[in-house]
Amino acid sequence: MEDTSRRTTLKALGATLGAAAFARAMAPLAAWPEDLSIDELLQRHYKELSRDDMVRVLRRLEQETLDQYGAVVTIDDVRPIPEVQFGYALNLSVCVGCRKCAEACHIENNHDRATNQSYIRVLEIKNGSVDLAMGTVDYDHAVPKKGRSYMPVQCHQCDNAPCVSVCPIEATWKEPDGIVVVDYNWCIGCRYCEAACPYHARRFNWHKPEISAEEINPDQAYLSNRVRPQGVMEKCTFCLHRTRKGRLPACLEACPTGARVFGNMLDPNSEIRWVLENKRTFVLKEDLGTRPRFFYFFDK
Amino acid sequence: MNHARSYPAFLRDAVGVATDGGWPFYTWMTLLTALALVGVNAWAQQVVGGMGLTAMSDHVSWGLYIANFTFTVGLAAGAVMMVIPAYIYKDKAMHDVVIVGELLAVAAIIMALLFVNVDLGRPDRAWHLMPGLGRFHWPVSMLTWDVVVLGGYLLINLHICGYLLYTRFLGRRPEKRWYLPFVMLSIAWAVSIHTVTAFLFSGLGGRPFWNTAILAPRFIVSAFVSGPAFIVLALQVIRRVAKVPIPDAPLHTLLGILRVTVLLNLFFVGSEVFTEFYSGGSHTASASYLFLGLHGHNALVPWIWTALAFNSVAAVILLSARAKSQLWLADIACALTFVGVWIEKGMGLIIPGFVPSTLHELVEYMPNELEWRVVVGIWAAGLIVFTLGIKIAVEIFAGRMRHQLPDAEPDEPQAAGGA
Ligand code: SF4
Ligand code: SF4
Numbered sequence: 001m002e003d004t005s006r007r008t009t010l011k012a013l014g015a016t017l018g019a020a021a022f023a024r025a026m027a028p029l030a031a032w033p034e035d036l037s038i039d040e041l042l043q044r045h046y047k048e049l050s051r052d053d054m055v056r057v058l059r060r061l062e063q064e065t066l067d068q069y070g071a072v073v074t075i076d077d078v079r080p081i082p083e084v085q086f087g088y089a090l091n092l093s094v095c096v097g098c099r100k101c102a103e104a105c106h107i108e109n110n111h112d113r114a115t116n117q118s119y120i121r122v123l124e125i126k127n128g129s130v131d132l133a134m135g136t137v138d139y140d141h142a143v144p145k146k147g148r149s150y151m152p153v154q155c156h157q158c159d160n161a162p163c164v165s166v167c168p169i170e171a172t173w174k175e176p177d178g179i180v181v182v183d184y185n186w187c188i189g190c191r192y193c194e195a196a197c198p199y200h201a202r203r204f205n206w207h208k209p210e211i212s213a214e215e216i217n218p219d220q221a222y223l224s225n226r227v228r229p230q231g232v233m234e235k236c237t238f239c240l241h242r243t244r245k246g247r248l249p250a251c252l253e254a255c256p257t258g259a260r261v262f263g264n265m266l267d268p269n270s271e272i273r274w275v276l277e278n279k280r281t282f283v284l285k286e287d288l289g290t291r292p293r294f295f296y297f298f299d300k
Numbered sequence: 301m302n303h304a305r306s307y308p309a310f311l312r313d314a315v316g317v318a319t320d321g322g323w324p325f326y327t328w329m330t331l332l333t334a335l336a337l338v339g340v341n342a343w344a345q346q347v348v349g350g351m352g353l354t355a356m357s358d359h360v361s362w363g364l365y366i367a368n369f370t371f372t373v374g375l376a377a378g379a380v381m382m383v384i385p386a387y388i389y390k391d392k393a394m395h396d397v398v399i400v401g402e403l404l405a406v407a408a409i410i411m412a413l414l415f416v417n418v419d420l421g422r423p424d425r426a427w428h429l430m431p432g433l434g435r436f437h438w439p440v441s442m443l444t445w446d447v448v449v450l451g452g453y454l455l456i457n458l459h460i461c462g463y464l465l466y467t468r469f470l471g472r473r474p475e476k477r478w479y480l481p482f483v484m485l486s487i488a489w490a491v492s493i494h495t496v497t498a499f500l501f502s503g504l505g506g507r508p509f510w511n512t513a514i515l516a517p518r519f520i521v522s523a524f525v526s527g528p529a530f531i532v533l534a535l536q537v538i539r540r541v542a543k544v545p546i547p548d549a550p551l552h553t554l555l556g557i558l559r560v561t562v563l564l565n566l567f568f569v570g571s572e573v574f575t576e577f578y579s580g581g582s583h584t585a586s587a588s589y590l591f592l593g594l595h596g597h598n599a600l601v602p603w604i605w606t607a608l609a610f611n612s613v614a615a616v617i618l619l620s621a622r623a624k625s626q627l628w629l630a631d632i633a634c635a636l637t638f639v640g641v642w643i644e645k646g647m648g649l650i651i652p653g654f655v656p657s658t659l660h661e662l663v664e665y666m667p668n669e670l671e672w673r674v675v676v677g678i679w680a681a682g683l684i685v686f687t688l689g690i691k692i693a694v695e696i697f698a699g700r701m702r703h704q705l706p707d708a709e710p711d712e713p714q715a716a717g718g719a
Contacts, residue, residue, distance in 0.1 A: 007320070011319055011320075018333060021333075021334075022340065025337040025340040025344065027344070028349075031348045032348050036424065045428075045434075048435075121659060133582045133656070135659070135660065137659070137661060162505065166442065166443065167437055167443075168436070168437050168443035168444045169428045169434050169435050169436070170435040186435075187421075187422065187425075189420050191421070195362060195507065195653070195654075197506060197658065198505065198506025198507075199506075199658060200358070200359075200658045200659045200661075202358070204361060206350055206351050206352030206356070207349070207350040208350060229422075231350060231421030231422045232421060233421075288505045290505075290506075
């Protein structure tokens with residue numbers, strides 16, 4: 001009897017110690033709720049939100065941006081325009097590799113300042129090849145360099161998008177106007193889409209983005225350039241907060257050589273339509289069957 | 301029989317047995333618990349500070365966690381190599397110890413699920429993955445298939461283990477109809493978990509290193525290496541430490557299986573290597589990076605050659621006549637090939653898929669200390685589950701953990717048993 005009660009006491013002691021150690025181990029989590037609200041935790045998928053829900057979510061997100069970043073912003077839920085199919089084309093003959101597009105993206109889309117993030121990567125490739133293996137993104141000299149050509153790569157908004165197929169929870173999908181979007185408040189951050197994308201077009205928020213209040217672009221949309229939460233996926237949205245309101249993507253406006261052509265492919269008078277009809281265009285890695293909406297072409 | 305009373309008694313006694321033992325047991329469990337807590341702590345830091353605390357990047361976006369996930373799914377599937385001899389070939393000696401394999405399946409699946417969960421950027425949203433609660437992208441996303449097959453495999457094996465242990469606890473013979481169909485199902489299911497996990501990778505057209513039809517067969521064969529190897533070692537430990545009289549026969553059956561699967565595994569690797577290197581072209585880049593290094597980047601080269609060396613030495617040992625009489629030699633072979641497969645199907649499979657990146661950038665990855673802490677923590681947690689399961693099973697099979705019938709219960713004729 002004596003022995004049993006001693007054992008029980010020891011076990012109780014062990015359990016108490018174990019529980020205390022567990023609490024200690026979990027202690028870092030105490031810092032978490034700062035950025036977490038119950039509303040956010042229980043928020044439904046974008047497509048399941050009613051108009052009223054959406055308005056409430058948008059106001060909450062604006063408030064959060066104010067609280068966490070000190071910036072007053074407007075976040076809209078900008079919907080696709082009917083009868084519009086966006087397409088993008090890039091003239092490789094005139095691109096000089098200045099990376100102004102990448103920089104404009106960085107600013108427009110409220111990217112993390114610390115990592116100088118952008119949705120666009122510009123490859124420098126030796127002339128005589130369009131083989132990506134021959135290229136580099138790390139060039140650091142005056143451009144254009146003789147004997148080199150340049151190839152900016154961003155999300156191709158594939159019509160048969162592997163990133164969309166693999167997502168286990170439909171956190172990323174194709175909109176009716178062809179843009180592939182992510183619901184940053186639904187994504188669980190498994191990064192399967194990042195493994196699936198053949199064009200290195202996806203970016204993960206490895207940390208909470210850092211950006212000062214003055215630098216924040218206040219003109220934001222839920223599905224595009226609002227400041228993203230930590231731990232979720234993001235990608236180029238063809239600047240839908242601009243393009244769905246009749247403006248052009250920021251990267252196009254920034255391009256000094258006019259290499260970029262954007263528009264509604266259903267509009268017979270659009271410039272993009274002219275390029276598609278009159279130039280010899282090609283898409284990257286066509287053999288993969290992803291059917292990109294981002295086309296490359298040469299002048300001659 | 302009144303299950304409402306005997307089942308809680310079963311659970312109570314199981315907790316009692318699980319928390320009772322000699323000093324070696326307490327030391328072992330304290331060590332594992334401490335390691336598991338180190339892992340919990342590292343994970344908690346990662347959740348708050350962001351996945352950026354790991355060494356992963358947009359270039360190599362999966363690392364040590366998914367590597368271990370892949371391996372532990374294989375371990376779970378490999379446990380079936382006890383189940384098949386025991387139930388299909390009616391191997392009596394294997395039948396007596398098959399519970400070890402079933403418990404391993406449970407522990408390994410729990411580990412696999414933990415490995416996926418620590419890889420999530422937003423674990424607070426894990427409920428989005430629950431069928432019915434979230435938005436389950438089934439059947440298109442292979443990851444949803446994995447959720448289904450892994451969850452299913454866990455439930456099936458929990459049922460089998462739980463049922464067998466509980467009936468023994470009651471002092472009854474297990475009834476075939478309550479477990480045999482599930483055992484048969486678990487065999488097919490074991491193949492499915494590893495096939496689906498292979499499809500997770502091989503279905504990605506943009507990653508030529510994974511995009512190969514041989515991936516699923518390779519996964520299965522390597523599972524049939526790591527599973528039996530682990531079980532051989534576990535049986536050796538159980539009979540030494542827990543003094544359970546396990547005969548050599550099941551060990552020889554498992555080693556017989558290993559002799560074939562270790563070779564098959566090497567053969568598959570060889571076929572892969574030939575196809576990659578003989579035809580050449582840019583899709584060879586990942587394989588070159590893995591085996592030879594690429595443009596001065598060669599972080600994985602020592603890993604993969606270690607794996608190949610371990611697996612080859614294990615094959616030679618297993619084929620030698622002496623390993624049949626001297627089991628310690630076989631133990632060494634099992635340990636070697638277990639580590640070999642862990643490298644080959646972990647880091648050796650996941651990382652080259654990302655190097656070079658889809659735009660052919662060469663960015664390398666080596667897990668950092670935080671990732672190792674999380675991984676060690678999960679392995680410790682898995683071993684805790686496995687140890688406790690084995691301990692309870694040993695006590696029940698030895699008849700030391702038995703249901704004590706209340707003295708007066710005249711309306712329950714013991715012998716009849718029944719449904
Ligand atoms: S380029 Fe990548 S991210 Fe963009 S739609 Fe295609 S697969 Fe998805
Ligand atoms: S990271 Fe997010 S968007 Fe990408 S597959 Fe996972 S849940 Fe979907």
